[in-house]
Amino acid sequence: MSATLAPACRPANYRSAVKPIWCPGCGDYHVLMAFTRAFAELGVRPEQVAVVSGIGCSSRIPAYTNCYGFHGVHGRSLAVAAGLKIVRPDLMVVVASGDGDGYSIGGNHFLHACRRNVDLTYVVMDNRIYGMTKGQPSPTTEPDFDTALVPGGTGMRPFHPLVIALASGANFVARAFSGNPAETAGIIVEAVRHPGFSFVEVLSPCVTYRPDQRAWKDRVHRAPVDATDDAARAARRVMTDDGFNLGVLYRGNRPPYAPPTGKAITDLAELEREFEI
Amino acid sequence: MSADAPRASSLVDLYAIAYQIEADAVERYTMLSDQMEMHNNPALVDVFRDLARAEGIHRDEICRMAGDFDVAAHARKVARWQIGDSPESADLGAAHYLMTPQDALRMALAAEQAAVGFFRELLADARDPEVRRFAAELVEEEVRHVTLCQRLLQRYLPPAGGRPVRDPDPPASQA
Numbered sequence: 438m439s440a441t442l443a444p445a446c447r448p449a450n451y452r453s454a455v456k457p458i459w460c461p462g463c464g465d466y467h468v469l470m471a472f473t474r475a476f477a478e479l480g481v482r483p484e485q486v487a488v489v490s491g492i493g494c495s496s497r498i499p500a501y502t503n504c505y506g507f508h509g510v511h512g513r514s515l516a517v518a519a520g521l522k523i524v525r526p527d528l529m530v531v532v533a534s535g536d537g538d539g540y541s542i543g544g545n546h547f548l549h550a551c552r553r554n555v556d557l558t559y560v561v562m563d564n565r566i567y568g569m570t571k572g573q574p575s576p577t578t579e580p581d582f583d584t585a586l587v588p589g590g591t592g593m594r595p596f597h598p599l600v601i602a603l604a605s606g607a608n609f610v611a612r613a614f615s616g617n618p619a620e621t622a623g624i625i626v627e628a629v630r631h632p633g634f635s636f637v638e639v640l641s642p643c644v645t646y647r648p649d650q651r652a653w654k655d656r657v658h659r660a661p662v663d664a665t666d667d668a669a670r671a672a673r674r675v676m677t678d679d680g681f682n683l684g685v686l687y688r689g690n691r692p693p694y695a696p697p698t699g700k701a702i703t704d705l706a707e708l709e710r711e712f713e714i
Numbered sequence: 715m716s717a718d719a720p721r722a723s724s725l726v727d728l729y730a731i732a733y734q735i736e737a738d739a740v741e742r743y744t745m746l747s748d749q750m751e752m753h754n755n756p757a758l759v760d761v762f763r764d765l766a767r768a769e770g771i772h773r774d775e776i777c778r779m780a781g782d783f784d785v786a787a788h789a790r791k792v793a794r795w796q797i798g799d800s801p802e803s804a805d806l807g808a809a810h811y812l813m814t815p816q817d818a819l820r821m822a823l824a825a826e827q828a829a830v831g832f833f834r835e836l837l838a839d840a841r842d843p844e845v846r847r848f849a850a851e852l853v854e855e856e857v858r859h860v861t862l863c864q865r866l867l868q869r870y871l872p873p874a875g876g877r878p879v880r881d882p883d884p885p886a887s888q889a
Contacts, residue, residue, distance in 0.1 A: 447786075448741075449741075456748045456751065456752050457748070457749070457752070458752050459749075460753075460811065461746070461749040461750070461753060461806075461809035461810055461811045461813070462806070462807055462808065462809045462810055464807065466745060466749075466806050467806060467807075470741075616798075616807055617798055617799075618799060619794065619795050619798070619799055620798075642807065644807070644810075651807060651808075654807065
């Protein structure tokens with residue numbers, strides 16, 4: 438068999454030897470495929486990529502790649518990732534999260550990561566449930582999702598991550614479906630290439646606690662219009678769509694965060710004077 | 715053909731597309747085999763491993779037919795599906811840790827049938843005589859696979875009572 442591609446440019450070369458323990462049928466398997474395909478497409482070597490995550494089913498993903506990985510504290514993946522990107526701008530930083538980790542515990546970090554616009558890509562696998570902790574409602578769970586834990590549903594309006602991202606300053610916003618790994622990989626590639634904070638919401642079914650989400654594959658469809666560079670227009674569109682529009686929805690043009698370039702203090706005495714009260 | 719499916723304007727394009735279809739099938743069946751291993755369903759580990767092995771033989775055969783041509787590299791350029799995946803990819807979303815060999819064979823049958831449909835459309839679309847000849851061979855081969863799956867399905871009788879009605883190790887949902 439002939440092959441001239443560099444080994445690292447094949448998706449399989451980004452996989453670690455660790456076998457995923459997600460439930461069979463879980464959408465996160467497809468997202469893992471999309472990650473490795475995207476990395477291969479981008480032509481980066483594993484050691485040029487850092488995959489950062491928080492806690493939850495989706496956050497197991499760094500262990501399943503052979504890139505640099507940081508499986509961090511619940512909800513704090515964006516803080517770690519932003520710090521990493523600022524001190525190691527040469528790394529491609531991709532952050533993996535879920536709707537519980539990213540929007541509840543990590544909700545505040547989400548807002549400020551969008552606002553700060555550090556050049557990283559945030560992929561949230563949204564299954565509208567806390568899967569790892571056995572099925573509690575998350576910030577994106579429908580208000581009438583009825584369980585013994587929440588009889589009659591929470592009654593609360595779900596969090597709208599795409600609108601929040603747009604309002605907070607994310608520079609690239611897209612929605613994908615895990616069951617379309619090729620398309621998802623393409624969107625991740627575009628998100629990585631776009632400067633600044635790129636947010637990709639991936640609808641990723643939880644077949645164990647939300648078997649109804651198996652039907653998502655029949656509901657998703659391509660967004661009928663092209664992406665806009667007008668955040669207000671993009672927000673209006675996503676607020677009025679059916680939640681299953683896929684594709685790149687917004688491409689902004691804000692310059693990414695750049696750390697101050699002032700002269701670094703290297704003299705200890707001078708540094709101590711700065712902290713004198 | 716659906717607008718998002720790749721087109722074969724030459725024989726090497728068709729080699730690349732056929733290669734990618736088989737390679738994707740190998741990837742899916744290997745993943746399913748790993749999933750079943752992690753979820754302690756040993757019968758299914760073997761079934762999916764065998765399916766992966768069979769698809770791998772076809773993938774390697776296409777490479778052999780392509781000779782020195784780098785079919786894998788060419789596949790990355792021309793064998794892309796814009797929506798969904800290549801037709802012979804098993805549906806990972808349909809997997810369940812209690813699935814039976816019957817379920818696996820039904821999954822494989824659906825994938826083989828999709829491949830037949832894809833190559834038939836490609837054949838109907840093709841103008842180049844070499845592409846038509848090879849596309850016709852691929853249709854025949856995939857039809858043989860469909861027949862094999864159907865035969866195996868008859869041999870693997872469903873377990874008495876089908877899939878256990880009561881999951882002995884259900885998700886401990888708070889629902």
